[in-house]
Each structure stands twice: as structure tokens, then as C-alpha cells.
Amino acid sequence: MRGHLPRLVALAGPVYAELLSGVVASVVGTYWVAGLGGPAVAAVTLAGTVENLLLGPALVVASGATVRLARAHGAGDRAAAGRVARAAWRLCALGSLALSVPGFLLRERIADAFLDGEAAALAADWFAVAFPAFALFFGQRVADGLFKGAGDTRTPMRTALLSSALLLVLDPLLILGPGPFPALGVTGAALALTASRAAAFAVTVLLRRRRRLPPPAGGLLPEACAITATGASFGLDFTARMGVGAAQLALVSSFGVSAVAGYGVGYRVLLVVTMAFYAVRQAAAIEAARLTGAGSAAAVRTLGRDTARLAATLGACSAVLCAAAAVPVAAVFTDDPAVAGQAVGFLRMAGLHLLPYALVVALGGVHQGAGAGRPSMLAVLLGLAAQLASGAALSAPLGVHGLWAGTTIGAVAQLALLRLLPPRPGPTAGVVGSAAGGRSPGVRRALLGCRRGHGLRRAGWRRA
Numbered sequence: 001m002r003g004h005l006p007r008l009v010a011l012a013g014p015v016y017a018e019l020l021s022g023v024v025a026s027v028v029g030t031y032w033v034a035g036l037g038g039p040a041v042a043a044v045t046l047a048g049t050v051e052n053l054l055l056g057p058a059l060v061v062a063s064g065a066t067v068r069l070a071r072a073h074g075a076g077d078r079a080a081a082g083r084v085a086r087a088a089w090r091l092c093a094l095g096s097l098a099l100s101v102p103g104f105l106l107r108e109r110i111a112d113a114f115l116d117g118e119a120a121a122l123a124a125d126w127f128a129v130a131f132p133a134f135a136l137f138f139g140q141r142v143a144d145g146l147f148k149g150a151g152d153t154r155t156p157m158r159t160a161l162l163s164s165a166l167l168l169v170l171d172p173l174l175i176l177g178p179g180p181f182p183a184l185g186v187t188g189a190a191l192a193l194t195a196s197r198a199a200a201f202a203v204t205v206l207l208r209r210r211r212r213l214p215p216p217a218g219g220l221l222p223e224a225c226a227i228t229a230t231g232a233s234f235g236l237d238f239t240a241r242m243g244v245g246a247a248q249l250a251l252v253s254s255f256g257v258s259a260v261a262g263y264g265v266g267y268r269v270l271l272v273v274t275m276a277f278y279a280v281r282q283a284a285a286i287e288a289a290r291l292t293g294a295g296s297a298a299a300v301r302t303l304g305r306d307t308a309r310l311a312a313t314l315g316a317c318s319a320v321l322c323a324a325a326a327v328p329v330a331a332v333f334t335d336d337p338a339v340a341g342q343a344v345g346f347l348r349m350a351g352l353h354l355l356p357y358a359l360v361v362a363l364g365g366v367h368q369g370a371g372a373g374r375p376s377m378l379a380v381l382l383g384l385a386a387q388l389a390s391g392a393a394l395s396a397p398l399g400v401h402g403l404w405a406g407t408t409i410g411a412v413a414q415l416a417l418l419r420l421l422p423p424r425p426g427p428t429a430g431v432v433g434s435a436a437g438g439r440s441p442g443v444r445r446a447l448l449g450c451r452r453g454h455g456l457r458r459a460g461w462r463r464a
Contacts, residue, residue: 003302003305003306004299004306005306005310007283007287008283008303008306008310011283011287012276012282013153014153015153015156015278015279015282015283017157018157018161019275020272020275021157021160021161022164023271023275024164025163025164025167026048028167028168028171029192029193030044032171032172032175032189033175035176036175036185039117039118040185042115042119042122042123043122043123043125043126044126046111046114047190050110052242053242054099056236056242057095057099057235058137060234060235061088061092061095061141061227061231062141062142062145062231063231063234063235063368064088064226064227064228064230064231064234065084065085065142065146065227066145066282066289067149067230067231067285068223068226068289069081069085069150070150070285070289071289071290071292072149073151074289074291074293074296075294084223084227085146087221087224087227088142088145088146090224091142091227091228092135092142095138096139099131099134100131100134101131103127103134104127107128107131108120110123110124110127122185122186123186125186126187126189128190129190129191129194130194133197136197136198136201137197139201140159140200140201140204143201143204143205143208144156144160148286151286151290153282153283159200159204160200162200163199164196166195166196167193170192171188171192173192174188174191175189175192176188230373233368233373233374234373236381237364237376241384244384244387244388247388248388248403251392251395252403255400258336258339258341258342259342259400261334261342262330262338262345262346263342263343265334265346266330266347268333269322269347273322273354274318274361276318277314277315277361277362280310280314280365281361281364281365282365284362284363284365285366285369287369288300288303288370291370292369292370300366303366304366307362307363307365308359310362312359314358315355315356315357315358315359316354316355319352319355322347322348322350322354323348326343326347326351329343329347330343330344342400345401346400349405349407349408353408353410353412356408356411356412356415357411357414359415360383360411360414360418363376363418364380364418376418376421378417379414379417379421382414382417383411383414383415383417386409386410387409387411390406390409390410391403391405391406391409392406393406
């Protein structure tokens, strides 16, 4: 491997393990809760949906801190790095209070808005534990973002693996209550999750103390605003995709229970491969931010090329794997022929979108890390709108397969728009010298080079 590929792989590998550990722990936790009956599963499903919505604001702070800190390290400015870290922790405290206190007070209303009867009561019990502990969730994301901004993706991986391992042990003990342990059901699942996060966060805090930064020079409020502005595109991207996923699930439900179940099986399989795309995205954002802070325009340009190559390879391999392994993988999850048939159809059709989707996700990291997240975000929003519109239109003549075709159309539209929209560095593209920062020299030229590289053609990488 040459160029930036070794660095990208070194950063992305631990991130993938971190993301995948969370997916595996979630699936295993759902397995234990499933034995408690339908209301318990519904309550935990709602809890996961609400947490995904709350993850959006946490991602804004964590991702913004990652990018700003990476730029500071790229510029060799330790004072700026200290300012970023302290502003991020203050935003974390403010965000935790703003979300956890209202959530706890309104927990029953939130549960009743989506569920009723026993399921609503169980969801409220979960929220009674989860909302007061939301600071652990937010704080871990911010701490992980600061480690990544310093180029360390292994520490977040290790703490994630620790949390997941503890959760795998605590779930059956607190949910089912074997031996001397009380059977706490859904509340036990919430307590197990909280305890595993508390242990991981305690380790994280101890590790962060070993990496003391100098006291910040200058006000923290401008830096907090810069972190929020930088991370906004990351949070909006995640929230938009979650919203479209919910809308697509509603469309799938119109084709019956088997279609929904098959979609659920296929979606979990796709998570395993798409997490690799998001790992590359984080790695590319970290590296692009570091190079931007150093003012290395040519290096940002070649980073975009190498990111595209790595993403294209992962996307193509994932598409082939989904098509070839669809039947045996579906058989692992279900023995219902109707559900298995729907899962196989989903994996084969939706797998077609993996190549353009991988490119969009990974190249978006380069743009966002270099301070040009707005055009990338616009491309994603318009592409997702195209996905919903085309899926709904094609579902009439093609049935549920029309929805999967819409997914491919949306991914292709996002990639085309990402290439067509001119990347424009925002006001937070540079970090050195002030909290708001100025534009790094040559960043726009480098980003234009990245855009030309989306076609993966050598001619597109000629020096502007």
C-alpha cells in the first residue's frame, strides 16, 4: 500500500472494531429481552430509537471536537488543542443536562406517545434509569472524539470492547436473575447498560488525565461555537439517515409482517458491512483535519483519492458478499420461508447500493474534515429525498423490490451531487491562531481536487 492508505487502514481498523462491538452487544441484548415477551421487546426497541435520536446532538459535539483537535495537532498548536478539549467538555455538560432532565421528567409521556399498556410502562421504567445516566453516554462520545482527534483510535476501541464485554455478562444476570441475582427484566437491561457504560467511562477518564493539555488561551465560548458549527454536518447526516430509515420502515410495513421481518434480518446483516464504511469515514475526517491544520493542500487532495480507492474496494466486495451469502445468512436468522425469501431479496437488491454508498460516506469524511461539510450535507439530504420519492414511486409496479431499487437510486444521486456541488470551506476550516480560525491556505484547491477524484480517474487529480 502507498500514500495515505496505510494511515487510513491503521485509523479505520480500530474504529470498525469499536462500532461492530456495539452492534453485536445490541443484538445479543435484544436476544435476552426477547424471552420476556412482545411488550418488553417493544419497550427496548423504543428505547433504542430514542437513544439514536439523542445521539445526534452528542455526535455534533464529539465529531466537531475530533475535527478541531486534529487541526490543532496538525498545526502543532497545543494551546488551541487545550481550548478545544475544555470547550468540548463544557458542551458535554450543558448538553447532558438539557437532554436528560426533561427526558426524565417526561419519560411517561414519551413512552405513552409511542406505546400503550404494559409496553409503555416498561419503556418508562427503562427511561427512569437511562435518562439520569445519559451523561455517561454523552461523555463517552466526547472523550472518544478527543482521543480520535489526537490520532488515537485504539483507546476508544478498547473501552468499547470493555463496555460490550461487561454488557454481555450483565445482561443475562440482571434481566433473567439466575441464582442470587434478582430478575429485573427490562429495568435490569437498562441497569446492565448503565453499569457497563459507567465502568468504561471511568477507565476513559483515568486515561484522559494522563494526557493533560496546557490551560486554554482565550475564551471558550468562541471555540464552543466553532465545535458546534464544525460538528453540525455530522449530526445532521446521522439524524437525516435515521429519519429516512424510519420512513422506509413505514413503507415496508405496508407489504406485511414477512416483509418487515425480512427487512429487519437484512438490515442487521448490512450493518456489519456498512460499519466499515463509517470507520473509513472517521479515519478520513481525522486525517483530512490534521492535514488541513498543517496547511497541506496537496496532501488533502491525495487523501481524497486514496479514500475513494479504499471505499470503492470495500463497497464492491460488500456487494458481492451480500449477493453470494444472502441465502445461507438468511437461514441463520430464520427458518420461515417467507421471511427468508424477503431477506434474500433485500440483501441482493439493496446490496447494489453499497458501492456508491461507500463512496458517499467515506468521501464525506474528507470534505467534513477539511471544512467543507455543507455541500456534502446538501448532497446527502437531496439524495435521501430522491431515495424516498423513487422508492415510493417504484413500489407500486415492483412491490417491495421497488423500495430496494429506490435505495440504490438515492445512493447514486448522493454520489453524483457530491461530485457536482463545489466544496467550499466554511469559516471553521482553520483552527490555528484563534478559536474561530481562518481558512487554511490552499484548502479550497485541495477540496476541488477531491471532488474531481470522485470519478476515480487519474486525470481528475492533476494539480489545479
